[in-house]
Amino acid sequence: MIPIRDTIPSRNYPIVNTTIIVINVIVYFIELAQGPNLDRFVYIYGLVPARYSIPQIASYFTFGQQALSLVSFMFLHGGFWHILGNMWFLFIFGDNVEDRLGPFRYLVFYLLCGLVSGLSQLIFNFHSNVPTIGASGAIAGVMGAYLILHPHSKILTLIPIIFIPWFIEIPAYFFLGFWFFLQFINAAGSHGQISGIAWWAHIGGFVFGIACLKVFLALPGTGASDKLRRVTAKRKTHRLQVIRPVGVGKDPHLYGTISISPFEALIGTQKLVNIPWGFQKRIVKVIVPPGIKEGNKLRLRGLGKMADGERGDLYLKVMITS
Numbered sequence: 365m366i367p368i369r370d371t372i373p374s375r376n377y378p379i380v381n382t383t384i385i386v387i388n389v390i391v392y393f394i395e396l397a398q399g400p401n402l403d404r405f406v407y408i409y410g411l412v413p414a415r416y417s418i419p420q421i422a423s424y425f426t427f428g429q430q431a432l433s434l435v436s437f438m439f440l441h442g443g444f445w446h447i448l449g450n451m452w453f454l455f456i457f458g459d460n461v462e463d464r465l466g467p468f469r470y471l472v473f474y475l476l477c478g479l480v481s482g483l484s485q486l487i488f489n490f491h492s493n494v495p496t497i498g499a500s501g502a503i504a505g506v507m508g509a510y511l512i513l514h515p516h517s518k519i520l521t522l523i524p525i526i527f528i529p530w531f532i533e534i535p536a537y538f539f540l541g542f543w544f545f546l547q548f549i550n551a552a553g554s555h556g557q558i559s560g561i562a563w564w565a566h567i568g569g570f571v572f573g574i575a576c577l578k579v580f581l582a583l584p585g586t587g588a589s590d591k592l593r594r595v596t597a598k599r600k601t602h603r604l605q606v607i608r609p610v611g612v613g614k615d616p617h618l619y620g621t622i623s624i625s626p627f628e629a630l631i632g633t634q635k636l637v638n639i640p641w642g643f644q645k646r647i648v649k650v651i652v653p654p655g656i657k658e659g660n661k662l663r664l665r666g667l668g669k670m671a672d673g674e675r676g677d678l679y680l681k682v683m684i685t686s
Contacts, residue, residue: 366522367456369604370536372514373623373685376596378459380467384474385451388499391439392447410495411437413486421493438478440497450499456519457503457510464513465580467592473580477505477569484568488551501565504547508573511540520606520638531638531647533606544570599627601685604636604647609667609678616676617668622650623683629656639667639678650680658684 398405411433414421422430441447462470481501489496510517518533547570551563601623609618624633632654638647650662660682668676 365534365539366524367453367539368520368522368531369602370456370460370510370514371518371520371533371606372460373598373602374459374463375598376463376593377598378462379592379596380471380474381454381458381462384458384471384499385454388439388441388447388451392441395440406440406495406497409433409436410440410497411482411486412493412495413489414491414493416486417490434479434482435475437482437495437497438475438499438502441499442497446498450503454499454503454506458506460514461506461509465509467596469580469583473509473573473576474502474506476576477508477573478502480572481505481562481565481569485562485565488564496562496565498562498565500562501569504566504569505573507540507543508570509577511536512574512577518606520604599625600633601625601628601635603634604638607637607639607678607680609639611669614671615669616671616674618676618678620678620680621683622652622662622680623685624652624656626684628652629658629682629684630654632656637680652682656682658682 395402395405408429409432412421415425415430415433416422441450458470458474461473465473478499478501481504482496485496485501515535515537517536519536519539521532521534521539523530523532544567547563547566550561551567605622607620607622609620611618620639622635622637624635629652633652635650635652636647637650648664648667650664652662662680662682664678664680666675667678670676
């Protein structure tokens with residue numbers, strides 16, 4: 365299952381979440397530049413449990429190096445698909461959590477989730493000499509927070525069936541619950557880190573994200589956060605939207621709603637809409653003309669129901685969100 369996007373729009377641009385993604389990508393290129401020294405680089409900056417549990421190995425590292433690894437490991441990745449998958453999940457779920465916590469609390473929350481995930485992996489693999497790397501544990505904490513904040517959100521998910529892409533909306537509580545179940549099953553069935561995946565880091569981060577979210581929500585925001593929110597307020601809605609059309613009796617036409625911002629209503633915009641109707645699921649490009657008003661309707665020809673050998677149209681009512 366590949367998440368495409370969620371249905372909860374964020375009100376602000378996720379500057380911290382985006383910055384974290386950029387830093388991870390930069391560090392990945394630094395890794396690629398190591399060449400034959402990559403293994404040494406990963407061993408120094410990755411989280412290696414044996415460095416903390418075996419005195420003979422610990423003696424080769426300074427206190428500063430040991431402390432740095434507890435943070436630096438979450439910015440390293442083992443390959444292109446590793447970083448791509450992690451950053452995509454962070455992109456999907458991180459913006460909403462940052463939107464709720466604010467940039468500064470979100471940054472601290474993210475780093476603590478990563479730290480706790482690393483400690484979880486260390487505890488359950490105390491003498492392992494295999495480096496733990498990756499942002500997965502920190503991202504798992506973000507996913508746990510998302511589960512508490514938006515349990516009934518829908519996750520637009522791509523399920524490849526052979527060569528046919530199938531898009532389906534899955535409730536967040538099911539998507540994330542199933543994801544956590546897979547982590548637990550794999551962790552229980554693995555020995556150490558033989559699989560190359562830090563399952564216990566995922567579990568530790570996810571549980572911490574759930575358990576400590578309310579603590580972070582209770583912390584007072586700062587004046588700087590409020591100012592930053594005003595600066596980063598979004599002027600556009602999601603480019604990809606899910607429309608759930610409804611039909612009335614024998615009326616061949618279908619009716620739905622499309623959301624745009626006041627800025628988009630003024631200058632016009634283009635959206636991609638996923639339209640599930642029965643077993644049909646298709647993505648259609650919708651052009652919203654400039655100057656459109658609240659309640660105006662857009663007509664999409666031929667996207668309605670079949671009636672008397674002809675297909676009706678789909679009418680989208682424009683809703684301008686503040």
